[in-house]
Amino acid sequence: MSETTPTNKPQWAMVIDLDRCTGCEACVVACNVENNVATVGAEEAAKGRTINWIRIERYFEGEYPDVRVKFRPVMCQHCEEAPCEPVCPVYATYHTDEGLNAQVYNRCVGTRYCANNCPYTVRSFNFFDHVWDAPLQKAWNPEVSVRSRGVMEKCTFCVQRIKAGEAKAKDENRDVKDGDVTPACVQTCPTKAMYFGNIADPTSEVAKLSKSSRATKLLEDLGTKPKVIYLNEGE
């Protein structure tokens, strides 16, 4: 699949501490607002066509009274070996040299092949054009394009914030450092369960946390090399 060329560019990654995450879904709404993610309405939602760049998966384990619940925030894992990328016939989804799985809306023709080949089911499709009843659209983030009907979309790691953070670092003539880039979901998380940064920089928080003994990756055995690292619950 994608060749990983050595690069001195930052390699963006996320760490999610499942022990801190409460499943509150603040991140979900934050992402929706930051990225102009559409609400599709009750009828479409009933058909399973909501658009979600991040979701909180909830699993019940065990039987009453010994029930346990697990929450797991799942967004695009920005796989280094992303199965969604090679299958796209028009390069609408591809890998950037900063380790992002990028999605170019105006190149996408809507084959939905990428979504079928994403083992994490994190891709959402615009089955229709969405309406923001006026004046709701005034809240659109001007930095993020609004997607039209027929294209695929998904978490971008808030690329607009990455660009802004990198520009700031460049202005100050230095490399990016922790705190330069904070995606909307990370920023809002009440329990501070999420961390974001340059995993290629060994001093970064994500680089350190990724070495934790609690660190795992989702469906790691598929060889997708996700860039989202989960820290398991427990000691």
Added chain:
Amino acid sequence: MQNDKATNEKINDDLLRPLRQTGWAWRVTVVVCAIFLLAAVAAFAYQLQRGIGVWGINRPVFWAFDITNFVFWIGISHAGTLISAILRVTGAEWRRPITRCAEAITVFALMIGGIFPIIHLGKPMLFYWLAPYPNERGLWPNFRSPLMWDFFAINAYFTGSLIYLYLPLIPDLALVRDKATGWRKTIYAKLSLGWRGTQRQWHALEKAVQVMAVIIIPVAVSVHTIVSWDFAMAIQPMWHSTMFGPYFVAGAIFSGIAALILAMAVIRKVFHLENYLQPIHFNNLGLLLLTLSLLWFYFTFAEYLTTWYGNEPHEKVVFQSKISGAFAPLFWTMVVCCFVIPMPILAIKKLRSISGTVIASLTVLVGMWLERFLIIVPTLSQPRLTFNWGSYRPTIFEITIAVGTVAYFILLYAVFTKLFPIIAVWEYKEGLTVSPLPHPHHDPAGATIATAE
């Protein structure tokens, strides 16, 4: 054997009759099919205007009827060119009356199958972005995508099949030209490329047909292998199978033969070609269908057994849903249609009659459509992260388009039979000279007795 003038004329008369006379059955068929086709076009127009959301697809089932139909029609296309090529290459003499009607199936099925990758797009108007040329930013399409391979494979197969249909048509076009008058004559004259029937021309034609037959076989095999790779190259449970290539090719030929048998039966009845399309042809194709039914069963069995035995959790979930879960009714219908019904019909000589093979073919077509559906939808509706499981139900739009394509196919076929001899006249005649196989003897009353050897 001597090919006397009377027989010659009789054959010409029989085989070109559909071009001269138009029966009511033909008219009704055309009108009915046109209505269904228009309905499908309207459905598609509505979809263009509103968005692909008018279909029942969702997250996670992003593909359903669209790709099922695509794979199904590409499969049907294997009836023609491939079978006719194999029969030609192996010199099976009984092929002669069926090659053209097989080859026509290929071209039309490909035309229809090829529509789906376009109309299933979220942005169908941008289908040409899949074409291999650099866009305004100098960017080529992604040749790593199996969808691109599809593009090439299908185009190659379609071009090849068109040529392969066209080449043996030339002498017949010339024949029609000679018998036609007025504007028809001009058109057929153009189409027959100045065929005079010279020795050199015959020689070149035979050569070209032979070469094409050899070329088209690997192309056809590759086409359905590549279609299967749309799935097998993906990493989803029960898609990622090394066997999908041969499994799909076998399935394609299986459904293709069934389609061919059906087409032959209809042509035979409608155009009164009982003399030409004889029980022996149905018998032979029936035997072929039987072989493929067994092969299908073998492949299916091998595929599911390994999945079951491997017990890989995510695969097992999909497996279970087909065997005993939500998709079980469809799955077992498929098994019945592809194996349980056709197998005995085709295996027992007495049942392997024209009507027997027609029934078997009908069930096979249903079964093979279901097979494609069952490869796509259960896998997609049960992705690895169980939180995201979903389900699928087609909408009226998908159903209309599916039905419309069947109508379209029949329509194309009906029109084709109006314009071109559906049985290759020259090939048939040639067969009479060399054939050790039975051919019709004509008594003065015109009744036909098929003589068995």
Added chain:
Amino acid sequence: MKRREFIILTGVGATSAGMLSACGHPEEKLIPALIPDDEYVPGIDVWKASTCAMCDAGCGIVVRTRDHKANKIEGNPQHPVNRGALCARGQAGLQVLYNPDRIKAPMKRVGERFSGQFAEISWDEAIKILADKLRDLSAIGKANSVHFFTNDRRGMTAHIATRFMEAFGSHAYLVNRLFNEDSAISGFLNSYPFVNKPVFDIANATFLLSFGARFLETWHSPILYSRAYGDFRRASGKVRGKFVQVEPRMSLTGANADEWLPARVGSEALVACAIAQVILREGLAKNTPDANFIKSFEAYSPENTAALTDIAAEKIIRIAREFAKSDRPLAITSSTIEMTKSLASLKWANFLNLLVGNINQKGGMLLLEKDYTFPLAKLDLPNGFSNIDYFKFPMMIADRPCEILMIHNFNPAYVVPATKKKLKTIPFIASFSSFMDETSELADLLLPDHTSLESWDINYAEATSEFIVNLTQPVVKPEFNTKQTADVFIALSRALGDKVAASISFSSIEETVKQGFTSFAKKETPALVKKKAAETDAEEDSWKPLSEKGFFINKLKNNPAYELESHQLLTNIPLTDSLLSDAYEDQEYPFALLVYEHPTLGVGEQANLPLLQELPDAMTSVMWGSWLEINPKTAAQLGIKDGDVVEIAVEEVAIGGDLRTIAQFEPIQLPAVLYAAIRPDVLAMPCGQGHTAYGRYATNKGVNAVVFTIGSAGNKRGILRAKVKRISNENKLIRFGTNLPEHIEIKR
């Protein structure tokens, strides 16, 4: 420095404060709210500080605006309540401001009464209509038949309204929230010599024992306690805290616990009591009450109460030991179990805190200064304002003559559905709601308020060990032709003249808020003012830096009183009075029903925000509707499958001494959710849906569960018993994810 002064509405306000130094990212760019147009650079982001109004917690926000449009709300990184974080509701705040279903201008009724037909009028006309009405009533000596209700607990509206109403000759009422901790906590505190609400240092606790407190979702301050929870789990250098939740239906909070104890409904106090007993008899207590007192509840040992609580004695004993032996144990309680026995559980949970000696300790229960009250409450108001509990509202308006009803930020027709009939007997209703809600539909005059992001206000944050005064200021110009209610009162007072006009001396709410903050800053934070003034090289401008920051902070002292009295306390308070639950069994109504507040739709106020309607419920994944939770085994017995439509019939049993009042409710139908984490004898359903008005996103979604909680039992809420039956298998649930377990066992 003076400890406390009053903020006077005419301008002077003060309280001591410690300021945080400005640092970090977005707030660097904060600039004052009202930027003259010529300072606006198109395409450049401008951040403005204000306060989240989506619940009472009082989180600080900064709003990103560009070209006069607000496009993102973020937590104010400096704010001590939320430190940059926001909850799902806070994140959705812009959909209040830009909601398409806002009332866009003042309106008067044109059709029949209650027909919901209105026509736009000018503000002058609207104010004239109301002023004329008031004047007429006053003239005939019926001024006291005018009533104003608001549930805006933290802002200045109630104070200004009170002032106006008092001068006019009537009352303004502040409607208390009901499921509210306040009433229960004050009940508890009344039995102790403190008056302040405690704060719980969850972050530093090592063992957290919660009796139904949904501190991660609702409760006092969701973000504050969520932040604390994160550190409770994983602060560096701290052991991972253990968390046990006692509640009959696992809430989102309970879902995060290490252990879930599904005690029988109403038996929480018994569980706490049994735990206390183990701690005492095993000598694990830090503070020991006297022997007689211990005797008084000896009967409620874990062994004796196991049958009543449905929790095995061994489990109680183990948890009691773990709790008491843990470094920093902490017990907390919900308030809504008020429905059954919340006061008792509250007392008993806090008794546990006393036993393990965590009061005013790190990781413990913090009791703060006695006079921790909102400074605005100490305005020069003649009589203060009157509080009423919202469910007493129907009686209030029935009890006294009511010619004109003015309603602000309160929706009785929805939250107390029984009121609707009574509302219709009132001759004139004026609504200040920003939305056409159920109550506004009944109104004769609509005077739409600004939403919070367009308003000026001073309010305070809930549940912090520091005293925080928040500033609410407009982040954009008013989107529609609305007017802040405080300014409507000013205009009304001018129109009425005389005494009434004199009651409000300031000319606008904006001026008041600015002056209050400015004078505060001058007095209390000269350093900050100077620094910022130098930076901006303006002449001394103290308002600007303050408005950039958005809040003031003042560390409160822990209450020293407790230290002296704790031992006494342990022995003196009778705790066993109401311990045994008023167990009530009814064969016909075999289930207990829990009605709980939806974590994001809240009491229904947020049901008009599409972002939150389409946010899957964290526990059930349901969107755009309501549901009934039922244990899978129970459901199987009743032949109910996930998604089936069921009918639930409810009776409310209020028990006072020997007296039992039973009220039956109209049955309602809704889809069932098989919920693995609920007692088999319990059903639960969320509030927040079932609006019949309130805009396109809220209307006709689900059912209003609150109908069950306000019974005929009057001002005492009783126990809810329910029965349920399957109606059809029509699946009406709109679900995001499946209800499957993660690992599916497949038989070979």
